[in-house]
Amino acid sequence: MTPDADVRAGLFLVVPHLRAFAISLTGSLDHADDLVQETLLRALSNLDKFQPGTSLQAWTFTILRNLFHTEFRKRRREVEDPDGLFAGRLASLPEQGARLDFQDLRTALAKLPSHQREALLLVGAEGLSYEEAARVCGTHLGTIKSRVNRARTRLAELLHLDTLDDLGPDHLVRGALREDVTQAS
Amino acid sequence: MTAPLPKDAALEEEGADQAPEPALDAQVQQQLGSLLRGMYADLLNRPVPDRFLEILQRLDERPEDDRP
Numbered sequence: 001m002t003p004d005a006d007v008r009a010g011l012f013l014v015v016p017h018l019r020a021f022a023i024s025l026t027g028s029l030d031h032a033d034d035l036v037q038e039t040l041l042r043a044l045s046n047l048d049k050f051q052p053g054t055s056l057q058a059w060t061f062t063i064l065r066n067l068f069h070t071e072f073r074k075r076r077r078e079v080e081d082p083d084g085l086f087a088g089r090l091a092s093l094p095e096q097g098a099r100l101d102f103q104d105l106r107t108a109l110a111k112l113p114s115h116q117r118e119a120l121l122l123v124g125a126e127g128l129s130y131e132e133a134a135r136v137c138g139t140h141l142g143t144i145k146s147r148v149n150r151a152r153t154r155l156a157e158l159l160h161l162d163t164l165d166d167l168g169p170d171h172l173v174r175g176a177l178r179e180d181v182t183q184a185s
Numbered sequence: 186m187t188a189p190l191p192k193d194a195a196l197e198e199e200g201a202d203q204a205p206e207p208a209l210d211a212q213v214q215q216q217l218g219s220l221l222r223g224m225y226a227d228l229l230n231r232p233v234p235d236r237f238l239e240i241l242q243r244l245d246e247r248p249e250d251d252r253p
Contacts, residue, residue, distance in 0.1 A: 012238070016231075020231075024224065024228060033236075121225075124221045125225035152209050156213050159220075
């Protein structure tokens, strides 16, 4: 395989991740798919700029994330209305075979500032290291750590997560949490 | 489409990151992590639209001299 063919093969594997990131970042399937499509086109037309041996995932996530923010600068109102349109869209994302109802989580995610949301998704959901997430977001390690930390704290508040004894009556994840705690102890 | 990749758009909005760090209970953090990963796994498992695969396949067939 030529290096380019290698990268293109890698792109097939990255697509589901780009999509999951884009959906949870934007809260809209249509918007997410537009972002993914544009990301793929840009990646393919900039293949010569990809450095072999570096993470294709991080490279494409950087492209997608930058596209997202470029768009949002043009549509500033949406950024400043995180509880309105954005939350509504997130909450209405259709479920597909989800084991749990993630609606509360999506609604809460939508209320985070976008920089906190992306940092938390990259580290806490996608599983990037803080260093990788910092590169994707074009910022410093300390800034990423701070954003992730703030995002977690805010989400915990919004979801009323507290110690296990103190879970709210209508909490969405009681069952799943029990599993986790059992595994952890 | 050979435009350079956009530069970071976020650096001017750092102000809110400077206040003291809140601390989150480790157990709560674990709950949250589990929730996030569950939601994300659900998204990862969704079928990829054909149009993305078509974009990648189409470019597989592109002649060498057509590349940037």
